[in-house]
Amino acid sequence: MNNSEIPSPPASPNPLELHDQEPLLSAGRVLYPGQILAILILIALLAWSLLRAPLQTGVAVVAVSTVFYLVFTLYKLLLTYYSVMSEPEIRITPGEVAALADDECPVYSVLVPLYHESETVANLVKALDAMDYPADRRDVQLLVEDDDIDTQTALQKVSLPEGFRITPIPPSLPRTKPKACNIGLAFARGKYLVIYDAEDRPEPDQLKKAVLAFTRVEPGVICLQSKLNYYNPRYNWLTRWFSAEYSAWFDFALPGLCGLGGLVPLGGTSNHFVTAVLRDVRGWDAYNVTEDCDLGVRLYRKGYQTRMLDTTTWEEACSRWHFWIRQRTRWLKGYMQTYLVHTRRPWQLHRELGVRNTVHFHMLIGGIVVCFLLNPVYWILAIVWFAFRAETLRVLFPGPVFFLGALCLFVGNFAFIYSGALGCFRRRRFDLVKYALLVAPYWAMMSYSGWRAFFQLFTRPFHWEKTQHGLDTSQSGKTS
């Protein structure tokens, strides 16, 4: 490792480069004509079929949904199995970290997009300064919008340590985090680069672990995803469920996915990249509201890979219901955008990802969204069945479909709940295990957010519903 590899910044960065150069890979346009045509044909076929044979159509739709549920459940169980049976994350011991000399550390860029974060910046600077990395080798950019006076004022009150700088983001549309990150990427000086959110508290040795991990991974691996979890899980029921969900996702599903060699939809922060390659793939899509997930898929399409790194960044779990709904709506809308972007040329996607990763893509990105949208329909059917013993529903569930449906209802749902509880256990948050078992209302909220996202996709596709941070300041300086 040496610092001569540090890339030089371009003269005039274009934060919309991906959209301008490869519009098919950008969510700048929600649907392309081919997609609109396919959806219209599907709707027409369904309508025609409903008019001709309503019962048979109903049975067919129920059968297809049931098979989808079963396959999705088995897929999630497979991920859990792989995660339980092996621990595919890259592990770096404290001894290895301690043995890494300062002059072996390359310049590391840290991007922190800030927007209306006046309450968190002081703690943020403190947390980043406390990281175990040589001050002269760090390149921390605080990306602040030009018109965000609050944050700028708050930053003026903080004396920035060595290696920190403020990068102003000129106001322009779309006003999204990825657009700011693209500008930060253009000015980044590090060999490696990582994104943190304003409320993040990464483990102090995370950068050194990433440096060591990058030397170990096979060629082609240009991204490391750290685990995310929350430092305020016990604030209320919502944060408990949110923590359980994050544990199941980052401690179970994503490592399982790595074990299977599958593509990793990146989590919002703490993604460590090789800067030069990130520039080659044109950074983030400024129009996608889950730019991380989209980038994760795009890296695989370009022939690169991601691995999980066994280190945690602690975040603040959203503790207010309405803010949580807004945040989840954005995430699910972003998943929908990502799915639509990458299915514009299905055969090309298949060619670039291969069979296995195409399956992972459809299951992880499309499957999750479809599940959230379908769930309320099946919950209503189940309630009607149990409450009124509505025999008329039986015609929609002929023998084998009924059995598969019962299997998904009774075994599948339990498996999801159980894996959430196991996630808490692996994360050693034992007191949260019992809360993870009562997660059903949380699922209902996810489905509500899913439908909200679905409608927003067509009305306000690029609207960024910002997550409010600093609601729980009691524990912001601590980590669990």
Add this chain to the structure above:
Amino acid sequence: MDSIRPNPAKRLKEALAVVAAGVLLFGVLLWMEPPLEREALIRDAVALQLLDGATEGRQALVGSIWWAPLPSLLNVAPLYVMQWLPHANGSLLLSAVCAVALLWLMYRFCRLRLARIESVYLVVALALVPGFAQPVFYGAAHHWNALLGFALLTAYHAWRREHSLRGLVLFGSIGGLIAVSGVDILFWAVIVFGLLALHEIGRRATGAEKRATLLLAALPGVYAAGLWVLLNWLIMGAPLFFLRTWPAIKPDAGAGIVFPEHLAPGIMVWSIYLLVIAFVAMVTRRGAVLCLVAATMAWLLPLYRFGNAGLTSMELGGWLALTIGALIATAVLAGSFDKRHIRTRMLFCLAPLALVVAMYAPHIPLAPPSLRMVIDQPEQRHAMLDDIAAHIDRDENRFVKVFVAGFEALHLLKGYEGNTFQPALDFDFQQVVMDYYGYRLYLLVHRPEGVAALDAIHVRYPQIYRRGGPLTLHDSDWGPWRLYEITPKYKP
């Protein structure tokens, strides 16, 4: 010796290979056309009813504690696939696959601690035990139960040794399967869970960690049992319907503990062996082995109870569990000696094999003499039903209905066309008379032997076979079946 951390992809491939070997064994067994245990035939009949979407199938699936849902449910998919195959039997397939899986699991378990040859000795001992090899030919369900029991014990042992999440997940998942797999294996699960709980109490960990461990270990089992209750409420109309036959098990033994004659010699041999193992473990301070021996010895209680109640099928399962427990304890004990004690290790690994071989010499009948096995001959069954139909069809002016009581009915009526006969798993005289007013009604009851004695009708009307029910007149006998005419005193 293998590393403890398994490669999941390799494990999946091995599991597929085991299933393939089991299917191959099934093919050989099918070609041999062995006589099958009656329970195996009945489980298949239940699965076929489920495939047909019949209400009786769903009732049979959940309606009795003695006919746990999972072994029947596991037959549904194979029977669906094998519809084209003559004499196809899902129970036989399950039995064959589980037998191969048991041997494989035993080998894997031993290889974690022992050298290859030492492991092979123990696997061969298991394969040669008459209680293991013979029932494969019967299509008996207790290979499935034994497999679960074995896996549960290995999961417990893995948890105890490593406290890894893998062991806990395995323990919980297997517990969930066991809860709906049979009373005999449930007993075993309760014992092993007790061991786990004791271990947790004594472990240095926070209270929250201990509670979470026990919760995750027990939850799938509790959930599965809850599901059984829910399905009883939905299908049978009473949440605890399946428990109504529980009091029906009554050991015939007199004072003191007396095992059935055919079991006693084998039990004596294994008990002495286990006591020797326990003694060595105590002297050499190997607590894990003592726990395993204690869990295995606890099996003597269900063996005594089921054996004396004439539940021969469950008795076989208990016998197999006893053997497996002894072999696991042996493997753990032998593995706890380091490689310098090669002779001690070898001695322990050879001892069970020597015992098993010795058991063959005095011809100890390890398969219970009363085990009822049959070669299914649909023509004979249907001919008997035709004869009964002809016998009762004397007055053509009236409708006729014959209720065939109990789980045996599902097998008897398998493949029989016509509406005269109807299986009745929850038979109630007054209800039937009211529902079928104007019919000439009959009731066909099987002799109360083995698990058939635990059918709901024998529990509700204990003298039904010997003396008839409240509204019955004895009509005729058809092999083990007795036909009663129902006299309609009640009017709707």
